[in-house]
Amino acid sequence: LTHDYFAELLRRLKPVDGNDCKFRMTDEDLFIYTLGHTAHHFLVAGTGIRSIIDDYILREKLLPSCDADYVNNQLRSAGLLSFSERISELGDYWFKNGTQSDIVNGLEKYVIESGVFGTESFFFENSAVPQSTMGGSRAGYVLERIFPSYILMTALFPVLRRMPVLLPFFWFVRWFKILKNTRRISGEIAKIASVDEEKVKDRSALFKNMGFK
Numbered sequence: 001l002t003h004d005y006f007a008e009l010l011r012r013l014k015p016v017d018g019n020d021c022k023f024r025m026t027d028e029d030l031f032i033y034t035l036g037h038t039a040h041h042f043l044v045a046g047t048g049i050r051s052i053i054d055d056y057i058l059r060e061k062l063l064p065s066c067d068a069d070y071v072n073n074q075l076r077s078a079g080l081l082s083f084s085e086r087i088s089e090l091g092d093y094w095f096k097n098g099t100q101s102d103i104v105n106g107l108e109k110y111v112i113e114s115g116v117f118g119t120e121s122f123f124f125e126n127s128a129v130p131q132s133t134m135g136g137s138r139a140g141y142v143l144e145r146i147f148p149s150y151i152l153m154t155a156l157f158p159v160l161r162r163m164p165v166l167l168p169f170f171w172f173v174r175w176f177k178i179l180k181n182t183r184r185i186s187g188e189i190a191k192i193a194s195v196d197e198e199k200v201k202d203r204s205a206l207f208k209n210m211g212f213k
Helices: 027-044 049-061 068-077 081-095 102-113 120-127 139-146 150-156 164-193 197-209
Strands: 014-016 019-024
Touching: 027 049, 027 068, 027 081, 027 120, 049 081, 049 102, 068 081, 081 102, 102 197, 120 164, 120 197
Parallel strands: none
Antiparallel strands: 014 019
């Protein structure tokens, strides 16, 4: 979810009534951003029923007036098109008597068990799932903790937006700050390592069905 589309979102905001002090997203960007936010929760620690309801309402009230080609092309480019289709299928199943399938059933179970915005147990289970973007192993979690992405680091150190060349320096700054929390970090790694392999296999299959390879 660190795709350029999301990183450059602020540049696409439109002024409200010609006022250079007030800006808004286009309807297309609002839908895509909301779906991307849902996907972030989904992958990190789970996402609950409310996110499916919000998505359904946006599809019913907002999406019909959007540029469908633009939305689909951006979702495809960001790797979220399959995720969008699966979320839509679950919404249709719940609110429109849509088609039931093994994928819909698996997604429904995951969403219901996710609480409101995810759970701590899902966080550790999801962190144990091999991610191709992290080298294909649980070690990806450790690497992400040591070397967070530029996008995540800018949230911690906004100055990086103006001086990205300082990213390595701020990695050191962050390391210094977390030295006080080594016990907590070690505990997280231990919990991830203890996740049952069968659970990791099932979660990997769910993520793959949602379009995350």
